[in-house]
Amino acid sequence: MSVYKQYMQRALQLAKIGLANALPNPSVGAVIVYKDTIIGEGYTSAFGGSHAEVNAINSVKNQALLNESTLYVTLEPCSHFGKTPPCANLIVEKKIPKVVIGCVDPFAKVAGKGIQILKDNGIEVITGVLEKECQQSHKRFFTFHLKKRPYIILKWAQSADGFIAPIEKDKHEPVWLSNAYSRQLTHKWRSEEMAILVGKQTVLDDNPSLTTRSWEGKNPVRLFIDANNGIDNSFQILNEEAPTYRFTKIKKSEKDVVIPFKNMVQEICDFCFEQNLQSVIIEGGRQTLQSFIDAGIWDEARVFKTSVILNKGIFAPKLMDFQKTTSVLIEEDCVWVYKKNQSFH
Ligand code: AOF
Numbered sequence: 001m002s003v004y005k006q007y008m009q010r011a012l013q014l015a016k017i018g019l020a021n022a023l024p025n026p027s028v029g030a031v032i033v034y035k036d037t038i039i040g041e042g043y044t045s046a047f048g049g050s051h052a053e054v055n056a057i058n059s060v061k062n063q064a065l066l067n068e069s070t071l072y073v074t075l076e077p078c079s080h081f082g083k084t085p086p087c088a089n090l091i092v093e094k095k096i097p098k099v100v101i102g103c104v105d106p107f108a109k110v111a112g113k114g115i116q117i118l119k120d121n122g123i124e125v126i127t128g129v130l131e132k133e134c135q136q137s138h139k140r141f142f143t144f145h146l147k148k149r150p151y152i153i154l155k156w157a158q159s160a161d162g163f164i165a166p167i168e169k170d171k172h173e174p175v176w177l178s179n180a181y182s183r184q185l186t187h188k189w190r191s192e193e194m195a196i197l198v199g200k201q202t203v204l205d206d207n208p209s210l211t212t213r214s215w216e217g218k219n220p221v222r223l224f225i226d227a228n229n230g231i232d233n234s235f236q237i238l239n240e241e242a243p244t245y246r247f248t249k250i251k252k253s254e255k256d257v258v259i260p261f262k263n264m265v266q267e268i269c270d271f272c273f274e275q276n277l278q279s280v281i282i283e284g285g286r287q288t289l290q291s292f293i294d295a296g297i298w299d300e301a302r303v304f305k306t307s308v309i310l311n312k313g314i315f316a317p318k319l320m321d322f323q324k325t326t327s328v329l330i331e332e333d334c335v336w337v338y339k340k341n342q343s344f345h
């Protein structure tokens, strides 16, 4: 592996740490290298806080070394005054002579302008190191800015014989397919996304609260589909634990979002785009999951394949146009991750 890739790999690891807190900012990773030694590291602080480059620069004990060091960063340094001043200006000010960048920022206010500032000031700039990996690391941010919709993660658990749920369910008595660790992992996943979506049947069958109670982290904004506006305040999804929006035909309260159902998937995506919700995890049921699959609007599916045998039930959603990328064993369950065939190019 080239030296560039080696340090970019480390920057990618750092980017992962900040993920859940930085949203809706991309969690960027940065590494500062002086003569083959890492002298500084950083990742994006919680939303509104300092950027990765600033944290990395501030972590360097001997600031005099900066003018002989190389900065590695997963995303192009910013050029604009947002909640924080431009990172590109700070790099210039600190006289860092060389910057290695993973991918260009798709955000219109930056998009190449950060690189230009660096070059205009005589800084050597290398771009596109582990570019695909860096774009994947910022997949929510890239999808949001380039596709003008949130990054969509589908999540479900299925029985060993391929069912997502039994046919007859006692209302308010959810049937657990996945194990305790899988549920905890699901709560971690919820904490990493900005919104969570379910359909009406899931609310009726499981009465879910859709929070992150088994994992320390922020609750996502809750979204649910209820065309005829029949779900009342006794359901947990409407409690005070997190903001909740209902997609419906009939407006009864302030948080009801009236949409034309002919184009439901696109309408939901448009709403999320307007609200700056950069990612959504969809946790069922079958109909809701399948509508996104059929519309071709999804990015990733995380499927728990469990050891429970149901013999009959509601068939699991059918994915199309995907690659299976990884599978991990969690106790007797297995989680398979599928990515849709697509790229940011
Ligand atoms: C960087 N390093 O670590 C991140 C960047 O409102 P602000 O000031 O926080 O700026 C947000 C924008 O900055 C965001 O939309 C993206 O373009 C860029 N994010 N840039 O140089 C970082 N998180």
Ligand code: ZN
Residues within 6 Å of the ligand: 051, 052, 053, 077, 078, 079, 085, 086, 087, 088
């Ligand atoms: Zn910045």
